[in-house]
Amino acid sequence: MCDTCGCGDSSIVPVEIHENILADNDRVAGHNREHFAAASVTAINVMGSPGSGKTALLEATARVLSCRYGKDAPRLSALSGDLATDNDAVRLCNAGIDSRSITTGSACHLDARMVHDALHDSSGLNWQGSGYLFIENVGNLVCPAIYDLGQTANVICLAVTEGEDKPLKYPVMFRKADLVVLTKTDLESHLPGFDIAELEDALARVMPAPRMIRVAALAEDGVDPWIDWLDALPSGAGAVR
Numbered sequence: 001m002c003d004t005c006g007c008g009d010s011s012i013v014p015v016e017i018h019e020n021i022l023a024d025n026d027r028v029a030g031h032n033r034e035h036f037a038a039a040s041v042t043a044i045n046v047m048g049s050p051g052s053g054k055t056a057l058l059e060a061t062a063r064v065l066s067c068r069y070g071k072d073a074p075r076l077s078a079l080s081g082d083l084a085t086d087n088d089a090v091r092l093c094n095a096g097i098d099s100r101s102i103t104t105g106s107a108c109h110l111d112a113r114m115v116h117d118a119l120h121d122s123s124g125l126n127w128q129g130s131g132y133l134f135i136e137n138v139g140n141l142v143c144p145a146i147y148d149l150g151q152t153a154n155v156i157c158l159a160v161t162e163g164e165d166k167p168l169k170y171p172v173m174f175r176k177a178d179l180v181v182l183t184k185t186d187l188e189s190h191l192p193g194f195d196i197a198e199l200e201d202a203l204a205r206v207m208p209a210p211r212m213i214r215v216a217a218l219a220e221d222g223v224d225p226w227i228d229w230l231d232a233l234p235s236g237a238g239a240v241r
Contacts, residue, residue, distance in 0.1 A: 032150025074131025
């Protein structure tokens with residue numbers, strides 16, 4: 001766990017201090033939400049474990065949007081959380097997404113103030129002109145869901161290679177999710193033990209409104225339904241979950 005907040009462990013950070021941290025985070029998240037609403041930007045918190053395919057999904061999103069809408073494609077921007085590198089932000093820039101990295105050091109999640117500071121960084125990205133701002137969270141299935149960032153929606157990338165029991169093992173993450181993107185589905189035929197019905201049952205047990213889209217990002221299979229889902233979101237409307 002990170003040494004920034006204790007991640008809810010009262011043996012690391014006393015409960016009252018942790019509650020104060022979350023209260024301050026919620027205040028800043030509300031401020032971020034005002035920024036997004038004023039700019040009519042739809043902010044998406046993209047979460048998932050390391051290697052779940054978050055960056056690949058965003059790369060495919062840029063490619064398919066460009067093919068679908070041409071010069072009228074919505075402009076994309078991204079903030080990419082990472083403990084130590086800007087590798088993912090560089091990948092997204094190469095895909096045509098205006099991106100900057102938020103390097104967290106030891107923190108295993110992004111919080112609202114990190115996002116706020118990145119939005120106001122004079123050397124940062126021009127997020128105000130974007131149709132979508134993707135906030136690619138630090139790879140982790142425990143802490144990111146606890147912190148409201150001011151986003152419109154929470155998306156979890158879950159790779160078929162991770163197994164169908166992850167929603168039951170990490171219920172807080174999936175309880176906060178508006179959508180699960182099942183990634184790397186082109187590998188499913190190589191995983192004879194993977195049971196999609198078990199995954200659907202697990203999601204139904206923990207998600208208030210279960211919804212899943214199957215995507216093979218490298219083959220761009222399933223990306224169109226994902227973009228349809230994005231297009232249906234209210235512009236600049238931040239949901240508190």
